[in-house]
Amino acid sequence: MREKIAIAVCVLALVVVVALSFVFAVRHNPETATATPVSAGPPPEPAPMDPAESNQVVAATDPSPVANPELERGRTIYGQQGCATCHAIAGSGNPRHPLDGTGDHWTTEELPHWILGTGVAADELSTAVRRRKQRYQNLPPEDLNALVTYLSSLKEPKE
Amino acid sequence: MRPATLPNSPSPTATPAKRRWVGAVSWIAVYLLLAAFPLLVLLLGPVPAGGGRWWDFSLALGFAGLAMMGLQFALTARFRRATAPFGMDIIYYFHRWAAMGGIALVIGHYVILRARYPDALGALNPQEAPWQMTAGRLSLLLFVAIIISSLWRKTLGLEYDRWRLWHGVLAAVAVILAAAHVAGVGYYTQALWKRIVWGGYTGMWLLLLGYIRIVKPWSLLRHPYRVTEIRAERGDSWTLTLEPVEHARLKFRPGQFAWLTLGRSPFHAREHPFSFSGSADDPAALRFTIKELGDFTRTIKNTPVGTTAYVDGPHGVFTTDYYPQAPGFVFLAGGVGIAPIMSILRTLADRADQRPLHLIFGNATWDRVLFREELETLQNRLNLTVVHVLQEPPPDWPGATGVLSPDVIEKAIPAEARPGIFFLCGPKPMTDSVLRTLRAMGVPLSRIHLELFDMA
Numbered sequence: 001m002r003e004k005i006a007i008a009v010c011v012l013a014l015v016v017v018v019a020l021s022f023v024f025a026v027r028h029n030p031e032t033a034t035a036t037p038v039s040a041g042p043p044p045e046p047a048p049m050d051p052a053e054s055n056q057v058v059a060a061t062d063p064s065p066v067a068n069p070e071l072e073r074g075r076t077i078y079g080q081q082g083c084a085t086c087h088a089i090a091g092s093g094n095p096r097h098p099l100d101g102t103g104d105h106w107t108t109e110e111l112p113h114w115i116l117g118t119g120v121a122a123d124e125l126s127t128a129v130r131r132r133k134q135r136y137q138n139l140p141p142e143d144l145n146a147l148v149t150y151l152s153s154l155k156e157p158k159e
Numbered sequence: 160m161r162p163a164t165l166p167n168s169p170s171p172t173a174t175p176a177k178r179r180w181v182g183a184v185s186w187i188a189v190y191l192l193l194a195a196f197p198l199l200v201l202l203l204g205p206v207p208a209g210g211g212r213w214w215d216f217s218l219a220l221g222f223a224g225l226a227m228m229g230l231q232f233a234l235t236a237r238f239r240r241a242t243a244p245f246g247m248d249i250i251y252y253f254h255r256w257a258a259m260g261g262i263a264l265v266i267g268h269y270v271i272l273r274a275r276y277p278d279a280l281g282a283l284n285p286q287e288a289p290w291q292m293t294a295g296r297l298s299l300l301l302f303v304a305i306i307i308s309s310l311w312r313k314t315l316g317l318e319y320d321r322w323r324l325w326h327g328v329l330a331a332v333a334v335i336l337a338a339a340h341v342a343g344v345g346y347y348t349q350a351l352w353k354r355i356v357w358g359g360y361t362g363m364w365l366l367l368l369g370y371i372r373i374v375k376p377w378s379l380l381r382h383p384y385r386v387t388e389i390r391a392e393r394g395d396s397w398t399l400t401l402e403p404v405e406h407a408r409l410k411f412r413p414g415q416f417a418w419l420t421l422g423r424s425p426f427h428a429r430e431h432p433f434s435f436s437g438s439a440d441d442p443a444a445l446r447f448t449i450k451e452l453g454d455f456t457r458t459i460k461n462t463p464v465g466t467t468a469y470v471d472g473p474h475g476v477f478t479t480d481y482y483p484q485a486p487g488f489v490f491l492a493g494g495v496g497i498a499p500i501m502s503i504l505r506t507l508a509d510r511a512d513q514r515p516l517h518l519i520f521g522n523a524t525w526d527r528v529l530f531r532e533e534l535e536t537l538q539n540r541l542n543l544t545v546v547h548v549l550q551e552p553p554p555d556w557p558g559a560t561g562v563l564s565p566d567v568i569e570k571a572i573p574a575e576a577r578p579g580i581f582f583l584c585g586p587k588p589m590t591d592s593v594l595r596t597l598r599a600m601g602v603p604l605s606r607i608h609l610e611l612f613d614m615a
Contacts, residue, residue: 002594002609005245006252009187013194013227014260020198021219027202029209084278085289094279095210096346128345132289 074150077143081136089154101156111148176605179476182244189241193230197222200356201347210346217271218346224264225337227257228302229364231330236371237418243476247416247432248611258309262302265337269299291343294336301333318454320429327428331368334361376425379469382406384445386421386466389459394527396450396495397459398436401468402443409470412480413439413506414499414582416610417472419447421462425469431455434499434584434610435473439480440509445470446502448529450495477582477610479503485580487515489572491563491593493585494522497529499610500584508540515579516543519571521563521589523550546571563589565596577602584610 078084084093089100106114113119117133125133139147198219209215233241234254242250272280285293305326308315312322338361341348348357388400402408411417418430437446451457477499479488490500497520507516522528525547534545548559548567559567581602583590590609597607 002246002249003252006249007256009190009253010256010260012187013191013257014264016191016195017198017223017227017264018220020195020202021216021223024198024202024219025209025212025214025216028215029212080287082281082287082289085281085292086279088276088279092278094276095214096208126349128349 068149068153070146070149071153073143074146074148074153077139077147078150081139081147086132099151099154102154103152104156106152108148108152111151112144115144115147115151179244179605182240186241186244190230193233194223194226196360197226197357200353200360211275213271213275217268217275220264220271221268222341222347224261224268225334225341225361227261227264228330228337229334229361231258231261232334232364232367232371236367237471237474239474242474246476246609247474248609255309258302258306262306265299265302269295289343291340294343295340298333298336298340301329301336305329305333320455324428327368327372331365334364372426372428375471376428379420379425379471382409382469384408384468384470386462386464386468387444388464389462391460392448392529393531394450394494394522394529396448396529398446398448399459399462400437401445401447401470403445404467408442408445409472411435411439411473412478413503414478414480414608414610415473415475415502416477416499417445417447417470417474420469420471421459422466422468425471430469430471432474434475434477434502436498436501436505438505438509439502440506448495448498448501452495475610477584477608479507479580479582482580485514487517487576487579489576489579489581490516490518490520491568491581491583491585492518492520493563493589494527495529496585496589496610498584500582501530501533503582504534504537504541504543508537511540513542515576516541517572517576517579518543518545519548519563519568520545521548521550521585525549525553525556563593563596565599568593568596569600572600579606581607582610583607587611 078089086094086097088095088098102111110120113121115133115136117125117130122130136144201219201222210218231254234250234257245253281292282288283296288296308317308322309326312319341357341361342354348354383404384401385404386399387402388398390398390400392398409417414434416432416434418432420427420430423429433447433449435445436448437444449456449459451459479485482488488503490503492500500518504516504518507514518534520528520534525531528547528549534543537543538545546559546567548561548563548571549556550561552558552560559571561567577600581597583593583597585593590611594607594609598604
């Protein structure tokens with residue numbers, strides 16, 4: 001019977017924190033259940049983007065039969081380096097920093113800086129993010145180039 | 160030990176029941192506030208762009224889960240003020256259920272990400288995965304391991320002392336890993352003030368752990384006791400007498416308990432909770448009456464006289480001292496559950512208290528009735544009626560038989576005793592059934608005190 005008192009308080013605590021979690025989720029995402037444009041707060045990653053619905057296939061995620069081997073290699077490196085733990089492409093991965101449309105917004109000269117957290121990107125990224133990107137400075141140049149090719153193939157989703 | 164520190168004396172205006180309610184509600188509010196604290200902080204200030212409702216919901220669950228797990232340290236820190244309105248049994252039940260609630264939140268956090276954002280979790284292999292993700296995974300696994308090893312400790316054959324040591328160590332490591340995971344991911348904690356608040360909040364749990372494992376044992380070390388007598392009692396029980404070494408013995412209220420460390424340094428964290436059985440008004444010694452029930456209690460009889468002991472207490476609210484205005488008291492005990500009630504009876508006798516007292520005492524056989532002879536003599540000093548209930552009575556037994564059934568209790572408690580305060584102590588099946596009986600008799604919960612033995 002006294003155990004029930006403990007259970008009741010425990011359930012009350014769970015209800016409170018789950019309700020607050022729900023409020024938090026709704027407040028951060030007022031309109032939609034999918035990713036919304038990056039506007040303030042977190043470091044602006046390559047490009048502020050519109051919501052990427054998974055059925056709105058971007059160019060790069062639609063492998064053509066005569067795929068560019070360089071682009072394929074870039075895609076592999078994107079996977080191997082765990083880029084999806086911080087970024088999303090076509091709704092897959094961490095929705096916090098979507099990369100769809102990167103190819104529309106950044107040139108192949110600028111993209112390496114965004115990957116490595118140097119040059120034009122250095123001022124835009126937080127220290128923590130720059131530190132995390134430091135490890136990519138060890139990427140062999142051909143891998144970095146392949147990654148740039150892959151990222152520049154990511155276009156805005158078509159309406 | 161702090162001999163002078165005792166729970167507040169009852170205020171002359173508020174009734175004890177009312178004070179307990181106010182205390183209980185306030186402490187529950189404090190708990191809720193601390194559990195919700197990280198989420199409230201996240202909701203303040205500029206809101207970063209959303210990552211999708213499921214994404215943010217999942218991350219909020221992670222914060223809430225960590226808060227509830229961190230709060231577990233506070234629940235076991237034995238803060239007298241916070242535990243007093245509830246009693247230690249409710250605190251430990253809550254500790255157990257809150258752990259399951261906390262792990263449910265953490266698992267919810269993980270499962271939502273696993274199901275909806277599998278790529279965001281990255282590689283499982285720690286050599287490839289970002290360190291903060293590995294820290295989060297390890298923390299989750301440790302929390303699960305801690306809960307399994309606690310809920311099924313006996314089934315798994317884990318010895319209590321070793322389990323208790325590892326329970327604390329693993330819990331600290333799991334919370335540190337979870338806090339590192341939050342800091343490493345760092346989405347919501349980028350603003351400097353949020354980093355400071357969050358760092359202070361998690362640092363608080365670690366400070367609490369430092370208090371439990373370092374400050375408290377150190378203060379115990381400065382107030383040692385010595386075992387001066389080990390006396391065999393009926394029913395495989397032993398009374399241990401301790402005398403303070405060059406300091407005043409701690410003060411306690413009759414019916415309270417303490418955590419006892421015997422023959423080891425308090426830093427070993429090998430302590431066990433026992434009720435005082437001696438009079439609170441005996442200035443010289445502390446007495447504990449202990450039944451052989453487990454690994455540790457079986458070794459009590461072999462303790463050499465002169466062994467050093469440490470006593471962390473007093474704890475608990477199972478005491479008649481809060482009821483100076485009560486018309487009388489009714490005690491219901493099973494077996495060694497008589498220990499705290501003996502402390503109460505001996506103290507009331509020392510104080511020449513003449514309020515009517517009723518004791519209903521259940522045992523297996525007449526031979527095993529603890530303090531049988533002393534209860535006889537106490538009836539001369541106190542206004543005390545004792546009803547013995549035996550499961551296996553001798554052939555010519557004139558008294559009640561069986562367990563403390565509703566029939567037996569109804570018969571043993573006269574109408575004039577029913578407005579009194581009830582004290583109930585014994586093994587769980589007994590206290591559960593007696594509690595139901597008392598409720599059925601119309602005794603409100605606010606007039607029933609309960610102490611459990613063998614809570615594990």
